[in-house]
Amino acid sequence: MSEISASRFKNTIKDIDAVNAQDPNQELVGGKSFAKELIYGIRMSEMLMETYPDAEECLRVAARCQHISRWSIPREDFPMDRKGYLLWRTKLKQFHGKIAGEIMLSNGYSQEEIRRVDDYLNKRRLKTDPGVQALEDVICLVFLKYYFEEFYQKHQHEESKLIGIIQKTWNKMSEKGRQKALTLSHSAAATKVLSKALADEA
Template identity: 60%
Template sequence: MAGNKFENTIAAFDAINAEDPHMEIVKGKEMPKELLYGHRMTGMLLDFMPDASETLRLAARCQHIKRWEIPREDYPMDRKGYLMWRTKLKKFHGELAGQLMKEHGYGEAAIQEVDDLLNKRRLKTDPTVQVLEDVVCLVFLKYYFDDFIAKHRDEEEKLVDIVQKTWKKMSEKGHKAALAMEHSEEALGIVQKALA
């Protein structure tokens, strides 16, 4: 029954993310952006930590659930606005995930655990939160960094800074996984500069 509850909750997360109006093209096929992101998070988590707990697997899948509801443009386009937006998103993701988990039979303890993970509470002291943070960073580096480079090609300092900030958020194990990945030449050059 537990497996059922888990699978049904994952399916509920995916059903919501399938409503994302923003699309990405993968292997010539259109896919809703946040649905794709959820699947990439799951894949990366299972590579990085094959024995991840049920709550960690749930948190990875709903990391960006219904993110399009709260657009970045609704907040000031500065550091403060960015942080306000991120705080609002984490709260929103946690509440929505909790609601769906409850509907599918999860109790308060598991719901709280996923909420803590999504809100990155106790990041420096809870190894599970650190694993999720590592996976978020690895997914960014593997799937989204090259697009980010293309957008900010003439701002090398900014790109190096982003990699340094990403690196600071990661554990030693996360660093090793990031360095073991295949990167484009351009991305690798920026990573090497960031770590020099």
């Protein structure tokens, strides 16, 4: 990454974090309270670099702003059914792409680079674009590493639902993503459900 590119990337990440730091929802990390989406963005960046250390600049930007200002469009504003959920997700992707584009433009990125990040965030050409698949891997890995345990505790009496979620997550990942997922640690109970879901998938 050139000196100019490194500077604009650093400023863009700083601006993304500044937006996500406004999240009113908080999460405890190491006994300290942080804005939920700020922590999520940092985890996305860290997982991307762990799994895909050669990720190009636009993919790094997309990973950091995957959930940018997500709280601004609450799930409750849409019908609480499958159709409402899909509409909510579509609106979020468009919203994230818009904010990311504004931040990138202010830091000197080209329209082509802005479109690239928008493609990542909207999961365009998922089956044919290795970068989009890499981002999908990272999203799944962050969920499994940081959020699955809480999800398990909430739904532990709904095993079929848990197994379905795990299998859907698994099917979204590439082989490289799956191999990384197998290295993650969980509680004994959660691991048992994970193992059962993956055995059924085999």
